[in-house]
Amino acid sequence: MAKLHTFKLNTGTLMPSVGMGCWRGQPGLGPDKELMRSLKLAIQAGYRHLDTASMYQNEADIGQIIKESGVARSDFFLTTKLGLSMHDNVEKAIDESLDKLDTPYVDLYLMHWPQGRDSNGDAYGDGTGKGKGPTFQETWAAMEEKCFKTGKAKAIGVSNFSVQNLEKLLQTAKVVPAVNQVECHPYLPELELEAYCREKGIHLTNYSPFGASHLPIHADKDIVAIAAEKNVSPGQVALSWAVQHGHSACPKSANEKRMKENLELIKLSDVEMKRIDDISKLDPTRRTRLNVLACDEKTGLVFGWTLKQLGWDIGFKTLGVPGIVE
Ligand SMILES: NC(=O)c1ccc[n+]([C@@H]2O[C@H](COP(=O)([O-])OP(=O)(O)OC[C@H]3O[C@@H](n4cnc5c(N)ncnc54)[C@H](OP(=O)(O)O)[C@@H]3O)[C@@H](O)[C@H]2O)c1
Incomplete structure (x- = not known):
């Protein structure tokens, strides 16, 4: 079994450098047999860091797998995330997640996106006080009180936060986020965000570290050349690059050989x-960003926000997605 490097978060908690991404894209379809099969293999292979979210709608499956694995709960580093529609009810959200995961605490609880939204899907304010519903600073204050101080989350953090929005958050935060989980891979290296987060003591986790199945990172000529010189796979090069940058990463694989x-x-x-x-x-x-794919075809918004509100730079190829509002 591989001996994994760990990173120390600003809470003192150790986080394994490589986790297993648990997003499998079948929310609402009931128990995910494929996820359970592959997570069982992943735990046998040595994965102890699992990355899920209430939006993935598989927390109950993951809770069951952890229980059935025979591995002590304390040996896992379990991350879940606050759903966009729960920014105005953080306490209920974490309680529901803990209930489904069948655990008294999570190791890390992330605000999945800076923008909350109501039950109609309309997005809340952008930290400037505009718009209805809580701003992300208010949501963060609730996470500090209801998740971190109560011990329901050993650490709290954010996801999909740019430097612009971290700056706004830190103006009011009492607890500095332990982690910012963002899309990051060789086609989106996020070096400025990395420098900013390092200065503030915020650890970066790379999600979609291979560019999911949409980007040709496994076939990229430079990555392939380095992989051939080192006699490893392009995926191993991309992950080694991430970890050497001081980031953890949560790749997803359902394939036993690739997960090992x-x-x-x-x-x-x-x-x-x-x-x-x-x-x-x-x-x-x-150079590109996968998440523009999440934007609404008609409005060009990403979960209700423009790229400007998200603070995402616009110097990247948009993969031909129509109507993106920059
Ligand atoms: N915070 C957020 O907003 C957010 C957003 C997106 C994702 N995430 C997290 O990040 C996790 C991973 O992201 P992702 O699933 O989008 O993308 P990813 O991990 O970049 O890519 C997954 C794809 O790569 C393939 N793969 C895995 N290892 C490989 C290897 N060594 N060689 C070649 N192909 C390989 C997988 O296929 P096989 O399964 O067949 O190996 C799968 O098709 C998610 O599961 C989720 O936990 C978070």
Whole structure:
């Protein structure tokens, strides 16, 4: 079993560098047999860091798998996330998650997106006081009180936060987020966000570290060349690059061989690190952001917000998604 590097969060908690992404894209379809099969294999392979969310609608499956695994709950690092529609009821949200996960605490509770939204799907304010519903600063204050202080979450953090929105959050936060989980991979290296988070003591976790199944990172010429020189897979290069940057990562794999491979990281030289850092800088066709795919076809908004509200830069290819509001 691979010996995994861990990162110390600003709470002192240790977080395994590589986790298993639990988003399988079948919310609402009932118990996810495929997830349960593959998570069982993942736990056998040595995964102890599991990344889920109330939006994934599989917390009950994950709670069951943890119970059945025979591994002590305290050996897992379990992350779940506050749903967008629960920004105005954080206490109920975490209680429901703990109930479904069948655990008294989570190791990390993340605000899934800065924008909350109501039951009609209309987004709340953007931290400037505009709009209805709580701002993300107010939601964060509730997470501090109802999740962190109560011990229901050993650490709290955010997800999909840009420097712009972290700056707004830190103006009022009493607890500095332990983690910011963001899309990050060689086609979106997020080096400025990394520098900002490092200065503030916020650990970065890369989600979609391979660009999901939408980006050709496994076939990228530079990544493939480095992988061939090192006799590893392109996926291992992408994950090793992430961890050497000081980020954890939560790749998803349902394939036993690949999930094992993803735990075996290598040491990249400074030259190799720089070569990967520069992929998107030198070639704009290899710079993009997956989450524009989440934008509404008619409005061009990402869960109700413009890219400007999200603070996402616009110097990337938008994968041809129509109507994006920058
Ligand atoms: N916070 C957020 O808003 C947010 C958003 C998106 C995702 N996430 C989290 O991040 C996790 C991972 O993201 P993701 O599923 O979007 O994308 P990903 O991990 O970048 O990519 C998953 C894809 O890569 C394949 N794969 C895995 N290992 C591989 C390897 N070594 N070589 C070649 N292909 C490989 C998988 O196929 P096989 O299964 O067949 O191996 C799957 O198709 C999610 O499950 C979720 O936990 C969070």
